[in-house]
Amino acid sequence: MPDSQQQPPHSPSGQTDTAALLLCGARLTDGRTVDVRLGGGRIEAVGTAGSLATGTAGSLATGTAGSLATGAAGALAAKVDLTGYLLLPAPAEAHAHSDTALTADGHGPLAYDDRAVRRRATEAALLQLGHGATALRSHVRVGDVQGLDALTAVLEVRRSLRGLADLATVAMPRVLTGTAGADGLAMLRDALKMGASVVGGCPDADPDPTGYVEAVLELASEHGCPVDLHTDASDPARLARLTAMAGGLRPGVTLGPCGGLGGLPPEVAARAADQLAAAGVTVVCLPQGACGSADRRGTAPVRLLRAAGVRVAAGSGALRDVSNPVGRGDPLEAAYLLASRYGLRPEEAYDAVSRAARAALGLPEVRVEAGFPAELLAVRGDGLAGALSLAYSRIVIHRGRVVARTSAVREYCDSAAESGLELPRQGREEPS
Numbered sequence: 180m181p182d183s184q185q186q187p188p189h190s191p192s193g194q195t196d197t198a199a200l201l202l203c204g205a206r207l208t209d210g211r212t213v214d215v216r217l218g219g220g221r222i223e224a225v226g227t228a229g230s231l232a233t234g235t236a237g238s239l240a241t242g243t244a245g246s247l248a249t250g251a252a253g254a255l256a257a258k259v260d261l262t263g264y265l266l267l268p269a270p271a272e273a274h275a276h277s278d279t280a281l282t283a284d285g286h287g288p289l290a291y292d293d294r295a296v297r298r299r300a301t302e303a304a305l306l307q308l309g310h311g312a313t314a315l316r317s318h319v320r321v322g323d324v325q326g327l328d329a330l331t332a333v334l335e336v337r338r339s340l341r342g343l344a345d346l347a348t349v350a351m352p353r354v355l356t357g358t359a360g361a362d363g364l365a366m367l368r369d370a371l372k373m374g375a376s377v378v379g380g381c382p383d384a385d386p387d388p389t390g391y392v393e394a395v396l397e398l399a400s401e402h403g404c405p406v407d408l409h410t411d412a413s414d415p416a417r418l419a420r421l422t423a424m425a426g427g428l429r430p431g432v433t434l435g436p437c438g439g440l441g442g443l444p445p446e447v448a449a450r451a452a453d454q455l456a457a458a459g460v461t462v463v464c465l466p467q468g469a470c471g472s473a474d475r476r477g478t479a480p481v482r483l484l485r486a487a488g489v490r491v492a493a494g495s496g497a498l499r500d501v502s503n504p505v506g507r508g509d510p511l512e513a514a515y516l517l518a519s520r521y522g523l524r525p526e527e528a529y530d531a532v533s534r535a536a537r538a539a540l541g542l543p544e545v546r547v548e549a550g551f552p553a554e555l556l557a558v559r560g561d562g563l564a565g566a567l568s569l570a571y572s573r574i575v576i577h578r579g580r581v582v583a584r585t586s587a588v589r590e591y592c593d594s595a596a597e598s599g600l601e602l603p604r605q606g607r608e609e610p611s
């Protein structure tokens with residue numbers, strides 16, 4: 180479980196997350212239009228539209244994200260008008276690389292100094308939060324040239340984001356076996372003491388991949404923390420060994436991006452999928468592309484894995500760094516690709532970046548029902564397929580507060596209307 184879960188609620192503005200907030204007129208994926216009352220960081224009540232609206236103080240629908248955040252203070256519930264919005268459990272970013280994000284345009288060697296990493300990691304996390312990811316898991320390299328500097332910086336960012344988003348860090352040592360491995364192991368232990376909450380890395384890059392996995396599992400078991408390893412999964416025998424070793428570990432093992440599985444003969448890939456399912460291993464695929472720590476081999480065969488019973492989540496991976504010069508860090512883009520390129524239904528695709536991603540991160544489930552955590556994303560539109568296609572306008576809620584708001588306005592020139600064209604339903608306001 181990410182250690183951020185154990186921190187007391189705190190917000191940078193000094194506001195607690197206990198203030199009530201009423202979301203009015205939101206559409207749910209089952210077609211209902213509802214009011215949703217939030218309080219104490221949870222969903223307190225869900226009722227038919229208008230049924231919870233009494234006793235509220237003022238509308239915040241036209242405010243900016245800043246005024247929304249401060250405006251929610253007070254005894255009475257503040258109100259956000261979600262007419263025209265689809266309300267969803269918030270997505271989570273299951274596979275980010277904060278320390279290298281946004282470096283594609285840089286010149287010369289990559290800077291790992293505290294300031295540079297903090298700036299990049301903050302910018303990347305806020306970008307991802309703006310898209311709706313209120314929880315993020317970021318892989319951070321430890322050892323080698325950067326030592327523990329990059330991790331130190333990302334942990335500082337994690338603290339400064341508290342109240343906005345939960346950021347958990349995965350420590351990624353390079354080598355854990357042989358003579359060089361002793362340093363790697365010491366560094367990994369220090370990383371966990373400092374606050375990294377997950378043990379990770381790339382066993383395939385170690386001269387002894389099995390020894391690497393043994394070291395990782397032993398340390399994780401000692402510290403009671405989850406494991407999240409990089410592999411392209413293109414070597415079935417090696418993957419079978421890793422899967423067999425991973426099976427016993429609680430709180431769980433995640434592998435990603437596993438793109439190489441798609442290149443294996445179908446019967447070999449199917450056997451690997453059965454083994455992953457039996458071992459309870461989660462796969463985080465990266466539909467937008469791989470990341471620097473795994474070969475680019477396309478996306479893991481999500482339908483095959485799902486059919487075998489493997490929990491499959493999707494993350495963004497590289498975000499404008501050496502291994503992917505572009506990137507939005509948008510979970511809805513990952514879901515869009517799962518639907519458009521890999522044959523998942525929109526509901527299944529969104530599940531991969533929300534329910535499955537949160538489960539992969541060890542976070543409690545979110546449903547738009549009373550009692551569940553108030554981690555929500557409102558997207559302009561009235562259905563999931565539309566939301567995955569054109570999700571420009573979004574309102575992001577973390578611990579019961581609006582933490583980000585994006586509003587898109589599209590206008591057509593006058594001649595469009597004059598020529599008798601019937602403008603889209605949202606007319607000149609917002610594309611949806």
Ligand SMILES: [Zn+2]
Nearest residue numbers: 318470471472
């Ligand atoms: Zn990665």
